[in-house]
Amino acid sequence: METKKMRFETQLIHGGEPSPLIERAITMPIFQSSTYEIGADSLGEINYHDIRYVRLNNTPNHLALHAKIAQLEQAESAVVTSSGMSAITSALLGLVAKGEHVLAQDNLYGGTVHFLKEFFPQMGREVTFFPADDTANLAQYSKGNTRAIYVESTSNPLLKIPDLKEVVRFAKKQGLLSMIDNTFPSPANFNPIPFGFDVALHSATKYLNGHSDVVAGAIVSSKAILQKLMPLFNHLGGCLDPHACFLLHRGLKTLSVRVSYQNSSALKIAKALEGCSKVAKVIYPGLPSHPDHVRAREWFRGFGGMLSFEFDGTAIQADQALKKLKIPFLAPSLGGVESLYVRPATASHSGISKQDREKLGIKDSLVRVSIGLEAPEDLIEDFIEVLN
């Protein structure tokens, strides 16, 4: 079916699906085969990257998923990867050469920061971190060998939205490759490629799959950029197994109903938390009090399912109170059907000194919540009982 001009919800279901159906199966079957027969017509002239093999990311399960994700992000191409970090590290290594420099936002996902700080320089690349709210001065951080600029559409755990318009404008003016981690909004809430970014990256572990049962990622870009990247990516070997492809494919189809429900629940819960006596501050882009509320309203279709709040008390008091929550689990990760919470100072940001955390605005009493698909009323009752 030709779905390019159809709406997002229809593309989620029908985009990239095989046509005609394979053996009339309504659902894309799993091709649990590592290798494929070489046709007699290509004998003697086959190119290595044209062999059909799971690591070369070209089995029927891969191809259907690539076509679907590309359509959802309104991009030319996409490739799925074995994790979000595989997407991020492969794209950075493949698109930024030895001797080149990357400008990176300062409050990125912990794994990305660690990779850029510790390993990127060992591999002959350079990085400079710029404050997310200082995009007006990007030229100050830029150098002669700057090749790319790397940001996140919504940061963790303060849910900051950098001036993405300015990032794109600066990148185009300077001829830099613009890269964005779009995990938090997911394509249901934001599409970076039509916005002007060159490369969008995903931890598909989160909203894209949405069920906390797969680790996967995706790189989304133009045909030309992915063609440049694929030979290295194929050798790095960060391919997604066909069965995981199937699970991701299945999870993706409900992205829109999940995320719109999560957008709506998170806003209700954020408002309810604002009225709780043990909550000092609620951080949610959907609240007018959030410093980037106007950007979120203008650029995103929804404010997302992630919210954070500062507990009014010490970190120990916060832990003691939150232990009494009945519904959300204390666990890292996000974007699944079940609500999860963490205190970033002891989880995602535990590798950073208290001083550096405070500089980033992350207090020890800060709690991050990923809103799941439970009834928002039940979650509100649970939070109020513990935090009021």
Ligand SMILES: *Cc1c(COP(=O)(O)O)cnc(C)c1O
């Ligand atoms: C989880 C996450 C990653 C890493 O993804 P994995 O699938 O765990 O490798 C990268 N970026 C963001 C914003 C994330 O939330």
